[in-house]
């Protein structure tokens with residue numbers, strides 16, 4: 001009988017230990033998740049969450065972004081003229097300007113909040129790539145740059161490419 005009591009106590013003890021461990025984990029989770037937690041800044045919090053729960057499966061890739069070589073074979077089907085450049089400018093204002101900036105220099109209003117730099121379209125190393133390479137990158141996205149083929153048609157992506165190439169050209173006006 002005594003032995004049985006002891007066994008039951010042991011079982012309870014185990015349950016209590018398990019339960020407190022569970023509560024501990026929950027509290028830990030809430031403290032990391034709590035939006036107004038001053039201990040960690042947003043970036044650290046994001047980092048912690050990404051580490052512990054893998055909410056962000058992709059690690060930030062800071063290497064030079066290179067499109068597959070086949071992308072160079074893609075040809076831009078959109079003529080460059082006043083009409084298509086105006087269309088490109090409108091697509092840019094709505095979908096790209098917040099990060100890449102009014103002047104295409106990567107200094108848009110949202111850019112400061114990102115952990116990766118928004119590409120400067122006037123940078124010579126950007127300009128020298130093919131339209132096909134740009135098309136591939138805009139469609140696929142990387143890091144903070146989301147895949148744009150979800151919101152834009154292929155035609156719209158080619159149209160905006162013609163427009164972003166004008167940032168590096170001296171203004172004719």
Ligand code: HEC
Pocket residue numbers: 061065091092095096097098099100110114116117118119126129134137138142143144145146148160161164
């Ligand atoms: C939320 C911010 C954001 C928006 C919106 C955005 N971009 Fe980007 N873009 C970035 C960032 C950040 C990078 C750099 C990504 C990297 O190197 O990992 C980038 C990179 C690029 C690149 C590749 C540059 C290179 O390395 O050659 C192109 C092209 C580009 N963006 C075009 C666009 C176009 C066109 C749009 C609108 C249709 C757009 N982006 C919208 C943030 C943004």
